[in-house]
Amino acid sequence: GLRKLLFQVEGQMRQAEIQQLEVFREMAGHFKIDLKFPDLGDRVGLQEVFATNPFLAALKEFFAGRLTAEECGEKILALQDESPAP
Secondary structure: OHHHHHHHHHHHHHHHHHHHHHHHHHHHHHOOOOOOOOOOOOHHHHHHHHHHOHHHHHHHHHHOOOOOHHHHHHHHHHHHHHOOOO
């Protein structure tokens, strides 16, 4: 019944979270930015990465409409010089 449905919803949410993190990893790899996420169960660590990582910060600003695509690209290109290739 309800319990089974809730477990299914939780599983789908977890799968969506994994897919989102994979998209960010792929984007970072494309730009040759070193991006490491903590273990999936580490919610605080994950929040910290999203709060402090300059690559993710640039993407958040772009998605929020505070940076143009060009400005976001410039920020990411500047980070490439600072980040060792994975």
